[in-house]
Amino acid sequence: MTPTLAYAAVSAKTPLAPFSFERRTPGDEDVAIDILHCGVCHSDLHTARNEWNNTLYPTVPGHEIVGRVTAVGSRVRKFKLGDTVGVGCMVDSCRNCQPCTDGLEQYCDKGFTGTYNGSLYGGAENTYGGYSSHIVVRESFVLRVSHDASQLAAVAPLLCAGITTYSPLRQWGVKRGHKVGIVGLGGLGHMGVKIAAAMGAHVVLFTTSADKREDALRLGAHEVVLSRNEDEMAAQAGRLDFILNTVAAPHDLDAFLSLLKLDGTMTLVGAPATPHPSPNVFNLIMRRRRLAGSLIGGIRETQEMLDFCAEHGIVSDIETIRMDQIETAYERMLKSDVKYRFVIDMATLAASAV
């Protein structure tokens, strides 16, 4: 067992604060990783505050992890000491069911083991995430990071925000010649814009904020549509091959479904706390459209995404924070006051834990 420094919430009502626990001693198939950077995902906040009513306390959030390998088990073949690696939302799954066999561990029939707030297989142990000094993860859930060393903080958000947008774009075959809508320009949306553009698509960014127009174009969008402007929306009617909708707040899905071409799909990657207005069935019937959902991505696909992003020079736009700024970051995140992802410099953990 290895003593580990972390930030944890001990209840839904208490702020994150320094916390110590022990990581398991690396087994034969484990990789031990010193955590360099950890992105701040909205799920961290939901879990810290028990907003999904499923939090096991104490909880150590964080599933956008980039770090350096400090030890490997005897049977580990893919990684060696000093490698730069990533860990995303999952640290294990049943490894036997059809989805796991197919590399779709996120849809594991028995439920994957979350990087935090998850039960490890074979035990009732709670998992502790990336707001910590180091982590021990089974080799098959560790990702290679080939970005330049100067980019590692900005790579961290790829492990959740990146794969969550990459996976549905790949799943629905986005490619050159396609016109793709991205709804919302936040942590997920800004990755969607970059990745869809790198796939060769003509990217239309939909936002309610006129002041995001310049930024969207800078990030790679070819067009920006203010979704509250009826004329701008009408001009896109029936023109999009695919829409990636990253907005979790309840909103009118029909306004976007009606922009899809025949056989077009809109994939939702955010689930609202209260339902969206019910989509109009005629909008689905009249052009054989589809409304779909997507959950992060499998490990194989996450590696593919990291390699794709490295090849295309894609990282997240980030703001770096110290570990002891996490509660302020949460408050700003709730006001969408971040462009576009907070990443914790984990070198500040020791000082923050004094």
Added chain:
Amino acid sequence: MTPTLAYAAVSAKTPLAPFSFERRTPGDEDVAIDILHCGVCHSDLHTARNEWNNTLYPTVPGHEIVGRVTAVGSRVRKFKLGDTVGVGCMVDSCRNCQPCTDGLEQYCDKGFTGTYNGSLYGGAENTYGGYSSHIVVRESFVLRVSHDASQLAAVAPLLCAGITTYSPLRQWGVKRGHKVGIVGLGGLGHMGVKIAAAMGAHVVLFTTSADKREDALRLGAHEVVLSRNEDEMAAQAGRLDFILNTVAAPHDLDAFLSLLKLDGTMTLVGAPATPHPSPNVFNLIMRRRRLAGSLIGGIRETQEMLDFCAEHGIVSDIETIRMDQIETAYERMLKSDVKYRFVIDMATLAASAV
């Protein structure tokens, strides 16, 4: 011009009654058809009573037409005098847009011309449907019927109820080895059961009516689930490859979406007058499921469906009525008191029009 006897509604408040009008003289590409049988679709009722607020009066419903060719234009090649033919929901489309070029006339960018209550291209003329003695239709919208002569009345509903269920089953690749759910056992649902079973699928029929169990099994279902029985529903969770949902009344879509496997699709073919309860986005996200819509089928696919049904001995289960029984049939249809489609014997039209 040819004098034509029909049944029409002259307003939303008046019952259908005898009506005379003139069909166009067949042009070079037209086929003139004596109507033998016409199925009664719920859309007929919606249109007669202006429930979609788009009815042009007088209106002559009917788009499940089987008849015999009485004349062909000089350029008609596919049909000759005496042929048995069908006409479905469409009698024309723009013929130039991408969907039309792809044989998906039902999704014509300019809107297809309905067999009734549609405007003919190049004119403001209202179209009159199959509750009439004969019809003149462009060759490319006429279908070959190869069923046995004794089955022709029961073939009529294939032209709408048949293709509406066949098309999504084909679109989503239903085949042997698949487990397919059909929701609702009415005019559409009973065709869905027959067709999905003929495609080789294991068919699970979902109904709210325990007294439909025997009938569903007779029609080809392998299992029948009472959708109000939680245990029966739970036993199907995550087990279905595809669901064809034929129920237009508002209902809980989540109860069915949660029965789909990873990457499973539920296609809706009925649009409710008031919205369904909003589907839970988590149900879509957690297994990458899809909610889709589908509208009838293209002409090429309708021919394929008719040939498939002839080959597999599939017709609709029908109750034959006289033309002057149409209003009674509508009332019974509203109470779901029909197994499973009314078909008008058009030989009764002349007597009904006295």
